Amino acid sequence: MMPRWMRSARVLAGLGLAALMLVCAMAAPWLAPHDPDEQDLLAMLLPAAWQAGGDETHLLGTDGLGRDVLSRLLYGARVAMTVAVTASFGAALAGAITAYVAGYLGGWMDWLIGRAIDVWMSFPPVILSLILMTGLGTGARNVVLAIVLVDWTRFCRVLRAEVIVVTQRDYVTAARLAGFSHLRTVLKEIVPATMPLLVTLLTLEMGIAVVVEAILSFVGLGVKSDQIAWGQMIADGREAVYQAPWNLLAPVLAIFVAVAGFNLLGDGLRRSLDVRTLEGRE
Amino acid sequence: MSLLVARRLTVATRIGGTIVPVIRGLDIALAPGKVLGLVGESGAGKSMIGRSIAQLLPPGFGVTGGTLEFDGKDLVRMPTNARRSLLGRDIAFIPQEPLSALNPVLTIGDQMAEHFTHLGVRSQPQRLARAVTALEAVHLRDAADLLTRYPHQLSGGMCQRVLIAMAFASRPRLVVADEPTTALDVTVQARIVSLMAELQRRDGTAVLFITHDLRLAGRICDDVAVLYGGAVVEQGPARVVLETPRHPYTRCLQLANPALSGPRRALYALPDQMPGLQALANLHGCHFAPRCPLAGPECRVTPPPLSGNARQVACLHSPLTAGIMSPVTLPRPPTAVAADALLTVRGLAKTYRTGTFFRRRDTHAVVAASFDITPGQFVAVVGESGSGKSTLGRLVMGLERPTAGSILLAGQEVTRSSEAARRHRIRTAQMVFQDPQSALNPRRRVADIVTAALAAAGSDKATRARRAGELLAEMGLAPEIAARTPAQLSGGQRQRVNIARALCILPQLLVADEIVSGLDVSVQAQLLALLQRLRQEHAFAMLFISHDLSVVRHLCDRVLVMYRGQIVEQGATEDVFAYPAHAYTKALLAAA
Known part of the structure; x- marks a missing residue:
């Protein structure tokens, strides 16, 4: 029988959208009709192909430098997806390790990590990431680093509570009494029990990472200026919004679809993998 | 004229497209001022009857046939408004879990005032005056002060008194009490029961008393109806039914309950457990037949009807019932050879620090506990909740760090939590x-659960699989259970797996914390028989933490009585039970 999460419409829809994004990103060189950096100064700000004055070779038109919007969109997906996946895995790893340490050991360690998170979360996340980017300099790797540094607390906070609940189960005590080490107990008894929550958070974080990357690129603090990012495209398209609306609409829609996909997937997984519903079943 | 009458009442639910009855053709009658006990194990459908009265059946369940009349009016087909005006006024309920029945964010006064508003008391001063009177009727002191408290500031027994006060405040004609004392300590239980009896006599209230506890039913009820698989198998005057049962099921329950006095006898362990709803629906004939020691082919044809006058029995073989006997021989404990103590505990104490740095509050969970366990000895720890008996077990297992004292286990000091001490401890206990x-x-x-200790020691897969098979066979579990997950097991099976895991590497000492509480009587009897058999085979010692004195008397050689963290009395079980020395032990025994 198929696992329950495979039968959820939300999960399937989310998986579909996320897969679409990943395919676009990976196959960009083959899918893109033009070189995304190729300028055609004779065909600037072309409208979309189906509009009056559109050009069939430029499906979504061209930007202010005559570059093909569709091709730039596809290449932009590469940065967005790279950042989404690596940043959320990084944040999950950092947050999960601290959460397991704090929740399992408890005591002063828990206190210390808890207070560190309190201080960390008292900074507004957008400001914190802007400050970090100013200090670190632009580049995709630094965007990832900034997101990890800002968002690990989200994982730690939520996961820690769950780890504490699971740690108090008698089967965790029983594992210790059977003679397993602390590390083995955490890895084999606690991690599997909290994995559904971690997976859900991870998926939701991917959506957040897409937005954060777009924000940073929009203000010019994201990826290097020679890389193509959706945030940059929005910033560029803003000026010509009346002549060529697709310059703005295309990246906005792309971000929307990516975030919606990840959120649907996360929400569906949360509903179908929830630990409580699993253990409550008789 | 009866106050509450059920005629051919049938409650059913839908499982996978088929309609499955939960209560089948129930006939009961409760006269004004009488107490009717509904007894049976979990799954017998006894709570469904109480819920049908309030029309608070779980989603998917519904009354599909028969009538349920209160004072001549059918509760099932009554309009909601009419029923609502009866409930809480003429029919009151006492719930099982007092703490969850009270709203934690409202004071007792708020909740009682709300109840009196529902009863039609107009002015707030009057409501409060009525509340004080009601609380005084249940012997709660400082009633006025109590009204300003929140439920979490009261003990479970006090909360249950508040609920009883509310239930009887309207002078109802019928009170439905669903396991009202199950969540409470033994000593508190006795007081609550006598309180209910007192109010019931004062007001001439009829009480429908739902319980799994035969002894309790015998003490408080005028009549009892014994339920099995959603139908009454035997009913009549409480004393007659419970003392000289005519239905094999009642007889088996009687024999499965350990006695508190008289000679120790072996328990009758009914095989298996009550079948699930679906299995019951597919059974032809008597529903008890698959487990019944008297059943013959004639029992599997049609369900036997309830017959008789004052006492009714639904069995073809009821004259033979008295012939069902417990196994004659009680398994004798292996005679203890004079040996060095396996566990020596001296001056053990545990103090929890709470509060802030400036206002420190110490809670003494265990105070200066000293006792010994010799190899193969079963030692019980009894006491009410909060007496420190679980903490004592956790200290012995090294799950809590003692504040003072020493623990010597099989000749090695394990008080300090070093890695060597831990290794020694988990091999021994x-x-x-x-x-x-x-x-x-x-x-x-x-299979993985029961052999976890072998996995930790690095055994290979084949060894573990073999050991899992041995353990399951020893626990009386079918081999195919090895491949299942805990969710697929029944409560009794899970507890067997739980015991199997502890026995995996044959420890010399088992620490067992309330391992038979919360199980049905017949399952409890099976587990007690299992423990006695395992004891004979493996000669392990046990620290048996329990609140159930009759189980302790049945199983254990010595008993430690704990009260507020202190061991107030210890000695051989028979001596302590026959000649209790400490006032608390006496109270405990009187209450049981």
Whole structure:
């Protein structure tokens, strides 16, 4: 029988959208009709192909430098997806390790990590990431680093509570009494029990990472200026919004679809993998 | 003229497209001022009857046939408004869990005032005056002060008194009490029961008393109806039914309950457990037949009807019932050879620090506990909740760090929590947990759970599989259970798996925390028989933490009585039970 999460419409829809994004990103060189950096100064700000004055070779038109919007969109997906996946895995790893340490050991360690998170979360996340980017300099790797540094607390906070609940189960005590080490107990008894929550958070974080990357690129603090990012495209398209609306609409829609996909997937997984519903079943 | 009458009442639910009855053709009658007990094990459908009266059946369940009349009016087909005006006024309920029945964010006064508003008392001063009177009727002191408290500031027994006060405040004609004392301590239980009896006599209230406890039913009820699989198998005057049962099921329950006095006898362990709803629906004939020692082919044709006058029995073989006997021989404990103590505990104490740095509050969970366990000895720890008996077990297992004192286990000091002490401890002593739901990892297969200790020691797969097979056979579990997950097991099976895990590497000492509480009587009898058999085979010692004195008397050689963290009395079980020395032990025994 198929696992329950495979039968959820939300999960399937989310998986579909996320897969679409990943395919676009990976196959960009083959899918893109033009070189995304190729300028055609004779065909600037072309409208979309189906509009009056559109050009069939430029499906979504061209930007202010005559570059093909569709091709730039596809290449932009590469940065967005790279950042989404690596940043959320990084944040999950950092947050999960601290959460397991704090929740399992408890005591002063828990206190210390808890207070560190309190201080960390008292900074507004957008400001914190802007400050970090100013200090670190632009580049995709630094965007990832900034997101990890800002968002690990989200994982730690939520996961820690769950780890504490699971740690108090008698089967965790029983594992210790059977003679397993602390590390083995955490890895084999606690991690599997909290994995559904971690997976859900991870998926939701991917959506957040897409937005954060777009924000940073929009203000010019994201990826290097020679890389193509959706945030940059929005910033560029803003000026010509009346002549060529697709310059703005295309990246906005792309971000929307990516975030919606990840959120649907996360929400569906949360509903179908929830630990409580699993253990409550008789 | 009866106050509450059920005629051919049938409650059913839908499982996978087929309609499955939960209560089948129930006939009961409760006269004004009488107490009718509904007794039976979990799954017998006794709570469904109480819920049908309030029309608070779980989603998917409904009354599909028959009538349920209160004072001549059918409660099932009555308009909601009419029923609502009866409930809380003429029909009151006393719930099982007092703490969850009270709203934690409202004071007792608020909740009682709300109840009196519902009863039609207009002015607030009057409502409060009525509340004080009601609380005084249940012998709660400082009633006025109590009204300003929140439920969490009261003990479970006090909360239950508040609920009883509210139930009887309207002078109802019928009170439905669903396991009202199950969540309470033994000593508190006795007081609550006598309080209910007192109010019931004062007002001439009829009480429908739902319980799994035969002894309790015998004490408080005028009549009892014994339920099995959603139908009454025997009913009549309480004393007659419970003392000289005519239905094999009642007889078996009687024999499965350990006695508190008289000679110790072996328990009758009914095989298996009550079948699930679906299985029951597919059974032809008598529903008890598959487990019945008297059943013959004639029992499997049609369900026997209830017959008789004052006492009714639904059995073809009821004259033979008295012939069902417990096994004659009680398994004798292996005679203890004079040996060095296996466990020596001296001056053991545990103090919890709470409060802030400036206002420190110390809670003394265990105070200067000293006792010994010799190899093969079963030692019981009894006491009410909060007496420190679970903490004592956890200290012995090294799950809590003692504040003072020493623990010597099989000749080695294990008080300090060094890695060497831990290794020695887990080889020598293992623990069986109270709640098998929480004690078994829901993601593991049974075979992996029971051989976890071997896995930790690095045994290979084949050894573990073999050991898992041996353990399951020893626990009386079918081999195919090895591949199942805990969610697929029944409560009794889970507790067996729980015990099997602790016995995996044959420890010399088992620490068992309330391992038979919360189980049905027949399952409890099976587990007690299992423990006695395992004891004979493996000669392990046990620290048996329990609140159930009759079980302790049945199983254990010595008993430690704990009260507020202190061991107030210890000695051989028979001596302590026959000649209790400490006032608390006497109170405990009087209450049981």
